[in-house]
Amino acid sequence: xxxxxxxxxxxxxxxxxxxxxxxxxxxxxxxxxxxxxxxxxxxxxxxxxxxxxxxxxxxxxxxxxxxxxxxxxxxxxxxxxxxxxxxxxxxxxxxxxxxxxxxxxxxxxxxxxxxxxxxxxxxxxxxxxxxxxxxxxxxxxxxxxxxxxxxxxxxxxxxxxxxxxxxxxxxxxxxxxxxxxxxxxxxxxxxxxxxxxxxxxxxxxxxxxxxxxxxxxxxxxxxxxxxxxxxxxxxxxxxxxxxxxxxxxxxxxxxxxxxxxxxxxxxxxxxxxxxxxxxxxxxxxxxxxxxxxxxxxxxxxxxxxxxxxxxxxxxxxxxxxxxxxxxxxxxxxxxxxxxxxxxxxxxxxxxxxxxxxxxxxxxxxxxxxxxxxxxxxxxxxxxxxxxxxxxxxxxxxxxxxxxxxxxxx
Ligand SMILES: [Zn+2]
Numbered sequence: 001x002x003x004x005x006x007x008x009x010x011x012x013x014x015x016x017x018x019x020x021x022x023x024x025x026x027x028x029x030x031x032x033x034x035x036x037x038x039x040x041x042x043x044x045x046x047x048x049x050x051x052x053x054x055x056x057x058x059x060x061x062x063x064x065x066x067x068x069x070x071x072x073x074x075x076x077x078x079x080x081x082x083x084x085x086x087x088x089x090x091x092x093x094x095x096x097x098x099x100x101x102x103x104x105x106x107x108x109x110x111x112x113x114x115x116x117x118x119x120x121x122x123x124x125x126x127x128x129x130x131x132x133x134x135x136x137x138x139x140x141x142x143x144x145x146x147x148x149x150x151x152x153x154x155x156x157x158x159x160x161x162x163x164x165x166x167x168x169x170x171x172x173x174x175x176x177x178x179x180x181x182x183x184x185x186x187x188x189x190x191x192x193x194x195x196x197x198x199x200x201x202x203x204x205x206x207x208x209x210x211x212x213x214x215x216x217x218x219x220x221x222x223x224x225x226x227x228x229x230x231x232x233x234x235x236x237x238x239x240x241x242x243x244x245x246x247x248x249x250x251x252x253x254x255x256x257x258x259x260x261x262x263x264x265x266x267x268x269x270x271x272x273x274x275x276x277x278x279x280x281x282x283x284x285x286x287x288x289x290x291x292x293x294x295x296x297x298x299x300x301x302x303x304x305x306x307x308x309x310x311x312x313x314x315x316x317x318x319x320x321x322x323x324x325x326x327x328x329x330x331x332x333x334x335x336x337x338x339x340x341x342x343x344x345x346x347x348x349x350x351x352x353x354x355x356x357x358x359x360x361x362x363x364x365x366x367x368x369x370x371x372x373x374x375x376x377x378x379x380x381x382x383x384x385x386x387x388x389x390x391x392x393x394x395x396x397x398x399x400x401x402x403x404x405x406x407x408x409x
Contacts, residue, residue, distance in 0.1 A: 009376055010323070010372070010373050010374070010375065010376055011372045011373070011375040011376070011379050011384060012323040012327075012369055012370075012372040012373040012375075013321055013322070013323045013373075014379045014381075015372060015379070015381065015384055015385065016261050016322050016323055016326060016369075017322070018381045018385075019261050019264060019265065019385075020257055020260065020261050020322075023094065023095070023264045023269075024094045024095070024257075024260040024261060024264055025095075026095060026096065026097075034161075034184075035097055037151050037161055037163070038097055038163065038182055038192060039088075039097065039100075040149070040151065041149035041151065041163035041180075041182075042100050042149075042163065042180060042192060042194060043082075043084070044149050045147050045149055045163065045164075045165055045180065046082060046100075046102055046178075046194060046196065047082055048140075048142050048147060049136070049137055049140050049147070049165070049178070049196075050081055050082045050102075050104055050196075052136050052140055053104065053133050053136045053137070054076075054077070054081060054106070056132060056136045058132040058135070059106070059129065059132045059133060059136065062128065062129055062132060063106060063107055063129075072109060072111065073109075073110070074106075074107035074108065074109055074200065075107060075108045075109075075110075076107060076108075077105040077106065077107055077108055077201065078108075080105075081104065081105045081106075082102050082103070082104060082105075083102060083103040083104075083105065083240070083241060084100075084101075084102060084244070085101045085102065085103055085240045085241065085243075085244050086099070086100065086101025086102075086195065086244075087099070087101070087300065088100050088101070089101075089244055089248075090243075090244050090247035090248055091247070091248055091256065092247060092256055092259055092260055092263075094260055094263060094264055094269065095269060096190075097192075098190060098191065098192050098193065099192070099193050099194075099195070100192070100193070100194045100195070101175075101194075101195045101197070102194065102195070102196050102197070103196075103197050103198075103199050103231060103233070103238075103240055103241075104133075104196050104197065104198050104199065105199055105200070105201050105231075106129065106198055106199065106200055107200055107201070108200070108201040108202075108203065109200050109201070109202050109203070109232070110202075110203040110204075110205070111202075111203075111204065111205075112204060112205075112206065112210065113202050113204040113207070113210055113213075113214055113230060113237065114210050114213040114214065126198060126199075126200070126232070126233070126234055126235070127234070127235075129198055130171055130173075130176065130198070133176060133198060134169050134171065134176060137167075137169045137176065137178060137196075138167060138169050139167075140165065140167070146164060146165070147164060147165035148162055148163070148164040148165075149162065149163040149164070150162045150163075160183075160184075160185060160186075161182075161183065161184050162182075162183050163180055163181070163182050163183070163192070164180065164181055164183070165178065165179075165180050166179050166180065166181050172195070173234060174197050174198075174233050174234035174235075175195035175196060175197045176195075176196045176197075176198070177193060177194070177195060177196075178193070178194040178196055179191055179192075179193055179194075180192040180193075180194060197233055197234075198233075199231040199232060199233045199238065199240075200231065200232045201229075201230075201231055201232075202230040202231065202232055202237070203228075203230075204230065207224075207225065207228060207230070208225055211224050211225055214230070214237045214346055214347070215237075215239065215345055215346055216343070216344075216345065216346065216347075217308070217309065217343065217345050219312045220239070220242075220246075220308060220345055223239075223242050223245070223246055223250070224239050224242045226242075227241060227242045227245055229241040229242055236346055236347055237346045237347070238346070239345060239346070243304070243308075246308065247259075247304070250311070251307065251308075251311055252311075252319075254319055254320075254322060254325070255307060255310065255311060255314070255325065257322055258307065258310075258322050258325045258326055258329065259303065259304065259307045261322065261326060262303050262306075262307075262326060262329060262330070263300050263303055264389070265365065265386065265389060265390070266298050266303060266362070266365075266389060266390045266391065267297075267298065267300065267389050267390070267391050268388070268389035268391065268392055271389045271391035271392045271395070271402070272297040272298065272299055272300070272391045274391070274395070274400075274402045275297050275391045275392075275394060275395050275400065276297050278395065278398070278400040279297070279357075296338075296339050296354040296355070296356055296357060296358075297357075297358060297391060298333070298356070298358055298362070298390070298391075302333075302342065303329075303333075305342075305343065305344060305345060306329050306332055306333050307329065308345070309332065309343065310325065310328065310329050310332065313328075313332075314328065315328065316328065323369070323373060326369065327366065327369060327370060327373070330362065330365065330366040330369070331366055333362060334359065334362055334363050334366060336356065337355060337356065337359065338353040338354055338355040338356060339352075339353060339354045339355075339356070340352075340353035340354075341353075357394060358390055358391065358394050361390045361393050361394050362390055365386070365390055368386065372384065
């Protein structure tokens with residue numbers, strides 16, 4: 001029986017806790033008021049942009065047209081039209097808060113969701129709506145001025161801080177990426193990226209009975225029933241809001257830590273995104289239906305799905321250790337050979353069964369960590385640490401350049 005004060009002795013536990021402290025927690029120089037400044041600034045500016053999008057004539061016309069074509073009523077979203085989602089709001093963001101995710105609710109739809117699941121027109125509508133939204137974002141100003149946030153001037157901030165929108169707008173479906181700049185003092189400029197995902201909120205009067213037709217993981221159906229929140233995003237349903245609630249309030253503190261460490265050892269600080277840029281955009285499918293030049297990486301979202309499953313399946317009795325959970329999740333993840341078989345919460349929209357190019361690297365990681373678990377001698381982080389994330393190892397093998405790699409220490 002381990003008691004609460006017992007120190008972990010095996011190398012795996014020591015190592016994973018070191019990774020958490022060094023790579024997942026915010027840097028110590030990031031003051032609380034700085035995080036608060038960035039958060040408030042981003043929320044203020046994104047809301048201003050969202051207000052302009054929702055008031056835009058072309059956007060409104062598009063929504064009206066779709067509603068008429070489908071014979072449905074899409075109501076205006078009401079005051080809460082920007083939903084705070086993603087790792088920052090789930091409390092699982094590693095390191096500096098330089099990425100924020102928001103869902104932009106364009107309208108609300110009431111009806112039988114199972115019926116709308118196959119509504120091709122709805123899907124096309126969401127695909128089409130990107131163009132007018134991007135247009136509004138690109139020219140977005142506030143009262144004719146640049147979109148800038150400076151906070152309250154009376155606060156005792158020694159260096160001048162400001163946050164502004166630099167009008168970089170890129171589509172990265174299902175999101176629209178917006179770039180902001182956080183400036184502290186005269187020289188320090190930090191890009192802050194925002195993912196804005198357009199969506200339609202769905203109210204299903206028979207949600208309790210219908211949820212299993214769109215959510216395929218029974219225990220999570222129960223969570224969605226509790227929040228009652230469903231969105232239609234891009235080409236599928238999304239339970240984003242329930243996921244935020246789950247990650248914040250349902251998932252244990254230990255499992256949150258497990259998730260953050262896994263994100264880091266698999267993807268470093270954004271290595272998955274860097275790797276994705278190098279991977280071929282077109283699928284090349286063999287006769288047996290397997291995509292040989294896979295474009296698949298293990299995204300944070302997929303790791304999150306595994307953690308949600310793990311929450312219900314965890315067999316680790318020692319609640320102070322994260323090693324057994326990390327090994328269990330990694331082994332579970334290794335069971336999936338391609339994207340088609342991956343246990344997403346809702347219908348997977350992938351057409352090709354992309355195989356996981358990173359699987360051999362992931363298996364190697366699981367083996368390495370397993371071997372660490374057996375060690376009890378003198379522990380040295382520098383000697384035993386893995387130099388690269390799973391994504392970075394793959395990139396190195398294929399000679400993909402990541403540019404100035406300051407990320408995976
Ligand atoms: Zn666990």
